[in-house]
Amino acid sequence: MAEAMAVSVPEIRAARSENPKMRDRDLAAKLGISEAQLVAAHIGDNATRITPDMDRIMPALGCFGEVMALTRNESCVIEKVGEYDNYTSGDHAAMIVNREIDLRMFPKHWVHAFAIEHEAGRGLRRTIQVFDAAGDAVHKVFLRDGSNAGAWAGIVDELKLDDQSPVLGVEPRKPAEPAKGTPDQADRLRQEWDKLTDTHQFLMMVRRLKMNRLGAYRIAGAPYARRLDTTTIEQLFHKASETQVPIMVFVGNMGCIEIHTGPVKKIVEMGPWFNVLDPGFDMHLRKDHIAEVYAVTKATRRGDAVSVEAFDADGGLILQMFGVLAEEGAADKWNALVAGFETIDAAVPA
Structure with missing residues (x-):
């Protein structure tokens, strides 16, 4: 059963306006919502719902050239700069393997995705962000100064979903499995x-x-x-x-x-x-x-x-x-x- 948002879309947007420099993850935690719900609340402003289908996202990312790939868990963040080429699809697991970008990806956890662009301190920042059923970040891709930003609008239009609701339901977060030994x-x-x-x-x-x-x-x-x-x-x-x-x-x-x-x-x-x-x-x-x-x-x-x-x-x-x-x-x-x-x-x- 998907959980409803604890706060309304106007309340989320107001909180973002009041905390412009706070990271999405931290602001979402402060509001008691998931990061994906925070992003979704800005649909029609600086965010667009896109397909989470890996087989469509990965070839599109390759069109941007050099980007930054970010993956994290609760305790560690890794960021690599490179290009999304040499993609291998798979129902259970897929991968990108090249000299710079090396990813193992599991499609069933790619549930929500967004294209986001907003003004940051150094100009317009464009990112593709993917979240799981609980609304936690799975993978993010950031365009850089050397990226092919001219491809952005066409790719977002190609991946855009019909559903552009700013309200997002999420599943309860699954806790880490404790040690299990015999x-x-x-x-x-x-x-x-x-x-x-x-x-x-x-x-x-x-x-x-x-x-x-x-x-x-x-x-x-x-x-x-x-x-x-x-x-x-x-x-x-x-x-x-x-x-x-x-x-x-x-x-x-x-x-x-x-x-x-x-x-x-x-x-x-x-x-x-x-x-x-x-x-x-x-x-x-x-x-x-x-x-x-x-x-x-x-x-x-x-x-x-x-x-x-x-x-x-x-x-x-x-x-x-x-x-x-x-x-x-x-x-x-x-x-x-x-x-x-x-x-x-x-x-x-x-």
Whole structure:
């Protein structure tokens, strides 16, 4: 059952006028509505409802040339600059894979979409924004100074829906799944883990055992999964920056995962925010949200894939870091960095 908006469209617009610099996400939270409902309230002003159909949006985005792609969850934001080319469709999962933009997308979570243009401090800002059934942001695309802005009007008209109502109903937000593990299945988990030949087999394996990712990590033990200190993520980024070891960073939500592959350079810490500010790649992480961190080893045909993964207090996955298997020697350097962090013995419920 879709939930009605807690405040009226005029009230939302008035709140936006009174808080012109507040981020949409923060203003929506203040009003007790979803971000998608906040955007929808401005239909006919600076927003247009468009189709959330990925097979129509992705080719259209390619017409803009260079843009900025943004994906986030509650604790981390990733931003990459590049072009939307090399799109592969899929009923369950689709992807964009090129040197700059690397996305894994899940169509069932692409429920609402909008084209938005409004005056910002540096001029007119144009964005395509996609939301899930709860009205939470799944993926956003921002045009840049070098984008083909001349294509905007035609693309918006092509993707525009007949329904241009400013009132949007949303579904209740699904909470993160807490850790789900079966301690008496620990030996079987390790036996099945030994049979892995590809990282993508892992989630299917734990589901067969009626567990989830975090639950399996908690009970597998070394060498499969080692619990690390919660500061490990920021330390790893610093070490990757100092040594220029290329890494892969995965940040996402239920509808989209965005990936950075390459080195990281400029790191800036501001209060609880840990930031990577590199040309073409920004990441913003709430390090105070990190509750558990694991170093995880999974066998692949190209050698062991070693990841470091951070979870929040609710069991939600914040981000994953991997070595780059495709680049000679890079994975070995990454694995050595990770091996330098000591396992901690912290009691957690299985």
